Amino acid sequence: MQDRNHLARVSTTHKVHVIENGLIDIPMLQILQPDGSVHKEAVAPELDQDTATKMYNTMAYIRVLDERMVAAQRQGRISFYLASTGEEAAAVGSAAxxxxxxxxxxxxxxxxxxxxxxxxxxxxxxxxxxNEKDPNKGRQMPIHYGDKPLNFMTISSPLGTQIPQASGYAYGQKMAGKDAVTICYFGEGAASEGDFHAGLNMAAVLNCPAIFFCRNNGYAISTPADEQFAGDGIASRGLGYGIKTIRVDGNDILAVYAATKLAREIALKDECPVLIEAMTYRLAAHSTSDDPTGYRSREEEDKWRAKDPIQRMEKWLESKGWFDEKAAQKLLDKTRQDVLAAVKQAEKIDVPPIEDIVNDVYSEVPWHLKDQLEQLKSHIRQYPDVYPKTSGRIK
Structure with missing residues (x-):
């Protein structure tokens, strides 16, 4: 029987060796240069015009959505929002x-x-x-999306909870013989949570076909990366857990696409996890509750604006003859109108019934939750002006 003890794989030395942090230099894959041209030593992934256009249009759409929803929060129309400005390529390129x-x-x-x-x-x-059409029945904060038909697990607020869940879900996919992987997104700040270490170790030991996708955007809210960790980013941690690892320019959508495509092939073929660290930058505030001017300079932001992922892909599309500036502007104007119209429509829809607060947890609502619900209804009846949307629907 094969010796499964890790000591059997360790080489021997007769002198003290101190392994320093900089021993391993993990390179960053970059295909598109900031000016949108393909680097002379790089090979662009094969993308047809329809797919490339869809990727670009999705990034442009998200930029508009973010702008409008931040404005909606400032107007008091929604309570909270998190923009992805500057990081669109990381999400869209990997999803594609x-x-x-x-x-x-x-x-x-x-x-x-x-x-x-x-x-x-x-x-x-x-x-x-x-509102009443929210599949979460109004019980989640804004931006906590989830959609079962689209295989998009509902978002949870606490950092890192999805990482061990992804390991378990990917293990289940493997056991069921499915030709599918689980991709798990998180920021470099979440990689400081214990769930990160537990999740990666579980995936490595159990050979789970999971892609752990870290958006290293430079800041965990106001804490810069160099105050979070002293090691070589997050990629080095993947190697430490015995996980195949790729570092990629997160503002280069072609590089992100190529890295994720390869990671998926490896995860399925070798039945193992892969870690991708996408080096990017959060141009927006952490959330609408954050003011980034208190911890970073305008000069730093301007430096990264020159690496805007949308502009970079736009220049590449132009070089391929796939970009029509007038058509793109027309689509952008329509997107702004559509988003604004959807805002106005959504805020007119009734909120879910107050009873939904206690439904869907137990097969029958227990007595203590019924009592609390009645107390809540009584409170709302007492202050109808404070709860105008809800008070009129409570009997």
Whole structure:
């Protein structure tokens, strides 16, 4: 029987060796240069015009959606929002490389992946306005999307919870003999959570076909990366767990697509996890509750604006003869109109029945939740002006 103890694979030395942090230099895959041209040493992935156009249009759509929803939050129309400005290529490029049967487990900045799969503006709005058409019945904060038909697991607020869940789900896919993987998105800040280490170790030991996709966008809210960890980013941690690892330019949508496509092939063929670290930058605030001017400079932001993933892909499309500036502007104007119209429509739809707060947990609502519901109804009746949408529907 083969010796399964790891010591059997360790080489021997007779002198003290101190392994330093910089021993391994993990390169970053880049195909598109900032000016949109393909690097002379790079090979662009094979993309047909329809797929490339869909990828570009999805990024442009998300940029508009983010702008409008941040404005809606500032106007008091929704309570909270997280924009993905500057990171669109990471979500859209990776989603484009997946099969529709692959499960997506998101953090909360991957609206591009969901839109690429076909989530509509109306669905985005119903969730963010927590109205009666919201599949979560108004019990989640805005941007906590989920869609079973699109294989997009509902987002959870606590950081890192989806990482061990992705390992378990991918293990289940393997046991069921499915030709599918699970991709799990998270930021470099979430990689400081214990769930990151437990999830990656589980996937490595059990050979789970999972893609762990880290968006290293430079900041965990206001904490810069160099104050979070001293190692070589997140990629080095994958190697530490025995996981095949790729580092990629997260603002280069062709590189992200190529890296994810290869990662998926490896995960299925070798029945193993793959870690992708996408080096990008969050141009927006962490959320609408955050002010980035308190912890980073305008000069730093401007430096990264020059690497805008949408502009980079636009220049590449132009070089292929696949970009029509007038048509793109017309589509952009229509998108703005459609998003604004959807905002106005969604905020007119009634909120879910108050009873939905206690439904769907137990087969029968227990007495203590019934008592709490009645107390809540009594409170709303007492202050109808504070709860105008709800008070008129309570008997």
């Amino acid at each position: 490389a997946l099969s529709d049967d692959d499960m997506i487990m998101s953090q909360y900045r991957e609206q591009g992946a969901l839109a690429y799969r076909g989530y509509t503006t109306e669905q985005f709005m119903n969730q963010m306005f927590s």
